[in-house]
Amino acid sequence: MTYYEYAGEMQELCFKISQAQKVLGETGLYDFYYATSTGFEELRGKMSVEEADRPIDKNQEETLENTSAYVKEVQQQAAEKLGQEATA
Known part of the structure; x- marks a missing residue:
């Protein structure tokens, strides 16, 4: 997975979390994850071709896996x- 793809996945996951937190009434977490989603969107628009094409590292893979699991958990709660x- 490239860094550009990673940033896109994280943007989508953070947006999903923000919407679930909104349903749960957690305005602080809603604000945090919505801002994070926006940050990933901006990052994708500003990265160079070289940066966008580089493969993600192990820490980023783990972050993506953990965030995906959290999305499922918080969406279930919502x-x-x-x-x-x-x-x-």
Whole structure:
């Protein structure tokens, strides 16, 4: 995976987390992850071709895996909250 692809994946994951945090009422975490998503978007627009094409390192691979797992967890929590609100 290239660094450009990594930044795109992280942008999308952080945006998903921000939306789930919004549902959960965690405004601080919503703000943090929304800003992080925006930061990755800006990073992708500013990186050089050389930087964009370089492969990601092991730490970035682990970060991507951990963030993906967290997305699933927080989206599940948000879905449960919405389900409870719908039946209340």
